[in-house]
Amino acid sequence: MRILGIETSCDETAAAVVEDGRRVLSSVVATQDRLHLPYGGVVPEIASRAHLAAILPVLHRALEESKTSLDEIDAVAVVNAPGLVGALLVGLTSAKTVSWLIDRPLVGVNHLHAHIYACALERAEPLFPCVSLVASGGHTSLFHSRSPLEHELLGCTLDDAAGEAFDKAASLLDLGYPGGPAIDRAARAGDRRAIAFPRMKLKAADSLDFSFSGIKTAVLYHCRGPNGRQPRLLSDQEKANVSASFQEAVVDTLVDRLTSAAERTQEGRIAIGGGVTANSRLRERLTDAAKRRGLELVMPPMRFCVDNGAMVAGLAWHLLQAGRVADLTLDVLPTSRAAALAR
Amino acid sequence: MNVLAIESSGPIGSVAACRDDELLVEHALQVGMEHGRMLLPLVDQVIREAAWDKRREIDLICVSQGPGSFTGLRVGVGCAKTLATLLNKPLVGICSLDAMAENAPAEYVSILTALDAKRDQLYAAAYERHGEALERKAGPVIMCAREARDALAWPVYVLGDALRQYPGEFQPPGFVAAPEEQWRIRASVIARLGLEAFRAGRTDEPVSFQPVYLRLAEAEEKRLARERKQP
Numbered sequence: 001m002r003i004l005g006i007e008t009s010c011d012e013t014a015a016a017v018v019e020d021g022r023r024v025l026s027s028v029v030a031t032q033d034r035l036h037l038p039y040g041g042v043v044p045e046i047a048s049r050a051h052l053a054a055i056l057p058v059l060h061r062a063l064e065e066s067k068t069s070l071d072e073i074d075a076v077a078v079v080n081a082p083g084l085v086g087a088l089l090v091g092l093t094s095a096k097t098v099s100w101l102i103d104r105p106l107v108g109v110n111h112l113h114a115h116i117y118a119c120a121l122e123r124a125e126p127l128f129p130c131v132s133l134v135a136s137g138g139h140t141s142l143f144h145s146r147s148p149l150e151h152e153l154l155g156c157t158l159d160d161a162a163g164e165a166f167d168k169a170a171s172l173l174d175l176g177y178p179g180g181p182a183i184d185r186a187a188r189a190g191d192r193r194a195i196a197f198p199r200m201k202l203k204a205a206d207s208l209d210f211s212f213s214g215i216k217t218a219v220l221y222h223c224r225g226p227n228g229r230q231p232r233l234l235s236d237q238e239k240a241n242v243s244a245s246f247q248e249a250v251v252d253t254l255v256d257r258l259t260s261a262a263e264r265t266q267e268g269r270i271a272i273g274g275g276v277t278a279n280s281r282l283r284e285r286l287t288d289a290a291k292r293r294g295l296e297l298v299m300p301p302m303r304f305c306v307d308n309g310a311m312v313a314g315l316a317w318h319l320l321q322a323g324r325v326a327d328l329t330l331d332v333l334p335t336s337r338a339a340a341l342a343r
Numbered sequence: 344m345n346v347l348a349i350e351s352s353g354p355i356g357s358v359a360a361c362r363d364d365e366l367l368v369e370h371a372l373q374v375g376m377e378h379g380r381m382l383l384p385l386v387d388q389v390i391r392e393a394a395w396d397k398r399r400e401i402d403l404i405c406v407s408q409g410p411g412s413f414t415g416l417r418v419g420v421g422c423a424k425t426l427a428t429l430l431n432k433p434l435v436g437i438c439s440l441d442a443m444a445e446n447a448p449a450e451y452v453s454i455l456t457a458l459d460a461k462r463d464q465l466y467a468a469a470y471e472r473h474g475e476a477l478e479r480k481a482g483p484v485i486m487c488a489r490e491a492r493d494a495l496a497w498p499v500y501v502l503g504d505a506l507r508q509y510p511g512e513f514q515p516p517g518f519v520a521a522p523e524e525q526w527r528i529r530a531s532v533i534a535r536l537g538l539e540a541f542r543a544g545r546t547d548e549p550v551s552f553q554p555v556y557l558r559l560a561e562a563e564e565k566r567l568a569r570e571r572k573q574p
Contacts (some may be wrong), residue, residue, distance in 0.1 A: 025443065038566055039562055039566070043560055043562040043563070045413065045560035045562070045563075046560045046562065046563060048413070049413075049417075049553075049556070049560070050415060052417050052421055052553065053551070053553060055421070055426065056424060056428050056549070056550045057550060060428075060550075061427075071428060071549075084412070084418065085414070089379040089414060089417060089418060089421075090421055092379060092384070093379065093383070093417070093418050093422050093425070094421055094422075094425045096383040096422075097383065097421070097422050097429075098425065098542050099427055100383055100386070100387060100397075101397060101426065101430070106365070119568065124557055252344065280529035319540065323558075327384075328383040328384045328387060328453055329380050329381065329384055330380070331380040332379060333377060339463040
């Protein structure tokens with residue numbers, strides 16, 4: 001069974017064809033990084049316009065590269081939540097149009113669940129049950145994932161997403177956008193003990209939630225003085241040290257929460273997904289922590305860390321088996337409402 | 344020739360099916376600004392009522408191209424360009440203000456359409472009637488209400504929700520305000536204008552087809568303004 005998956009929830013226009021939930025026949029991603037570069041973050045209106053310009057070429061390539069004709073598509077899957085409303089609507093409209101035209105089922109897919117599922121693509125061994133972390137520019141969420149369709153939210157960020165903190169830090173250090181890869185690169189030459197940035201503290205000691213606004217502010221003060229308005233000239237070595245120290249603080253938090261969640265749920269397997277999980281230091285530390293604790297760590301291939309259509313088409317296969325088909329009135333759910341519902 | 348037309352630039356969207364110049368079916372979205380959720384069900388309903396085979400019997404797709412609601416436009420344009428590409432059928436985009444101007448009664452010669460564009464501006468176009476046809480003399484452009492008012496030779500018949508936002512700018516005797524029901528853009532008018540354009544040899548390339556926004560994203564406007572100040 002071949003499913004076409006479409007994803008436009010943030011700043012990547014993506015489509016893919018996946019067979020039987022695992023075999024990725026094509027995965028095409030058009031990134032908009034360059035468009036958002038001058039703003040140091042994703043501008044929703046710019047993203048929505050770019051999605052509309054890119055969606056048809058991306059769809060066309062996904063079908064062509066998978067050597068799939070329109071009539072060989074058995075279902076059309078699309079991310080409808082959570083994300084930027086205007087951006088989600090572009091993918092949703094195209095998905096509905098294709099599904100309607102070829103009379104094949106439409107499947108609405110949750111973006112976060114799809115990121116977890118990215119670990120199952122092209123993997124023979126089981127992934128579920130597991131404890132999973134999705135960390136990206138828009139989300140930082142921890143789940144107890146019992147099956148492809150059952151994800152219990154254990155914790156999520158109370159303010160900024162981990163990826164947003166990376167973007168902000170990179171912008172303060174003039175390292176460019178997107179911040180994740182830029183910090184990762186700069187940090188390699190830095191000393192991660194150079195600056196003792198604060199680790200997140202939450203009121204409830206047993207909370208599995210996240211908070212990144214504190215460290216963001218600490219980086220701001222470090223780079224621009226205690227009132228945030230006196231930019232200091234930083235040498236490349238200082239920038240590398242700030243990058244490494246900042247990255248270590250964020251990674252500490254992510255590793256801590258994920259391993260605590262595994263302990264609490266008694267799960268022996270942990271999985272990660274989302275753009276931030278492409279970070280080399282996070283992967284290194286998680287590999288290490290998993291080994292020490294005897295946990296199995298599952299990481300998606302790099303190309304499935306960022307937003308992509310394959311994770312959507314893959315997860316949709318399970319939704320379809322469970323009869324979870326949408327009709328043409330399927331709507332989008334923006335990030336804020338989706339988060340409120342998950343709580 | 345079977346024409347499918349979509350309007351989603353304004354608060355009330357609509358979809359129409361026409362056979363040549365004859366309107367077969369037209370339905371409006373009952374709930375305002377729910378295009379993302381409700382447009383495709385409406386397209387489905389219209390095609391069913393027209394009793395067309397959707398894969399074989401749509402010959403031309405016409406869509407309201409803007410200006411108007413950015414999000415609304417993307418839903419209509421996204422649907423239209425996906426259909427045109429997959430069906431390999433011609434696509435024609437129609438200026439939403441042109442379609443609104445068609446609602447003006449025949450006795451008025453000078454017509455202004457003006458949509459509230461927020462931030463003290465409006466999307467406007469000016470028309471002159473020649474017999475049956477309206478000729479667009481200016482626009483569509485984004486401008487402030489006073490500029491639009493001063494640019495026109497009086498008297499002018501004005502349509503559009505800018506009348507609600509800037510009632511003081513469009514007063515008699517120079518201006519005649521259209522009643523609100525004439526502000527509504529109809530898919531059937533998009534179909535008629537689209538078919539005329541198609542017969543005159545015009546089609547749009549669907550893959551690269553974009554709405555006419557007339558305005559950059561707000562963040563982009565602000566950045567450019569900053570850069571102009573500090574070159």
